[in-house]
Amino acid sequence: MSTGYAYSAADLTDAAALVGFGCQPRLRPMAVPRYRDLLQRYRRDGQFRDAVDAMAEGLEMDLVEAHEVEGLVLHPRGGSWLSYRLQDHPKLGVKDRLVLGLAHVAIAARAYPCPADLEEETVKRVSLTEIDDFLRGLTEHLRRAAVDKEGLAVPHAELDAAWRIYSKLMPCRPTATGQLAKSSTQRVIKEALDWLVSQGMAQPAPELGSGHYRLAHRFRLQVRETASMAAFTALCDIRRSQLVEEE
Known part of the structure; x- marks a missing residue:
């Protein structure tokens, strides 16, 4: 001061x-x-x-x-009394936290795969199916990345456990009332996106179709603050390789 x-x-x-x-x-x-x-x-x-x-x-x-x-x-800041961690959520078990955490990282990695994306103030649009397809496409990449050239396990236990759990869940399983079942991956992604909405980092975009959202500038800034996380870096690397293959 x-x-x-x-x-x-x-x-x-x-x-x-x-x-x-x-x-x-x-x-x-x-x-x-x-x-x-x-x-x-x-x-x-x-x-x-x-x-x-x-x-x-x-x-x-x-x-x-x-x-x-x-x-x-x-x-x-990490560890401060104001910081929010998934393990602080009283209703989430260990597997739930792993999969929900993976969904949060996937949303960020799909929207901002390159460092330049984190510097551009543009509105990104995502949907439940896009994020789900992205994560399911990551499964094989993550399976190959889980071991090194000598066949030894790569030490990234939480990411490895998360995608293995995710790959076993159904993508979209509606309940009798037409809602997404808790055991479906799109329900997990919806919970992640709805939490971002509650924090002012996203807005529902029903005019674009069911399950669509806009990511706010605030979300980009928050992602930029945590861009060095190993899981985010790993998913961004895979997303960039996918973009190269699509060209």
């Missing part, structure tokens, strides 16, 4: 309010005048920006971007 500047109580209240708005990822500045005004102040006033950055730092969050449309994009 810059030195020699005395913050008033009003300054600190405004800084805390902006961080509070940023902690509501579905909130958009254009819909809330106070949020919009504070965001503009953050973008223009260096002293105020320092105060907001310091508050995010104290909450163990990285302030990724102050986007005019998406708002303040915050990323909780």
Whole structure:
């Protein structure tokens, strides 16, 4: 934080309010005048920006971007009290967490397979069937990648376990009420995408067809923050090889 500047109580209240708005990822500045005004102040006033950055730092969050449309994009640091992990979900067993985690990584890898994709502010569209087809196409690649040239297992236990479980599930099994059964892979993908919707990182796009979604700029930024994850890197490598084969 810059030195020699005395913050008033009003300054600190405004800084805390902006961080509070940023902690509501579905909130958009254009819909809330106070949020919009504070965001503009953050973008223009260096002293105020320092105060907001310091508050995010104290909450163990990285302030990724102050986007005019998406708002303040915050990323909780790993291990912080604000971070969300699949193992924290009380209703998910170990296998469920593995498959749901794989679905999340697959959504990101299919949308942003190349480093350049993570820098372009373009709207990506995905669907349940596209992600499901992508994951099923990955199965053989992952099976081959699970061992090295000498036939020894490659140490990536969670990814290996996840795709093996995934490959045994039915892609689409409707219930008597017409919903997707919990034991189907498209239901898992829907849960992943619906969670992104709840976090302001995606929007349903029914006008494009059933099971279609748009991925928000906020999701791209979050993926960019975690792009070094081994599982994401592995799936991106396979996705890029698929794109080369399709050309």
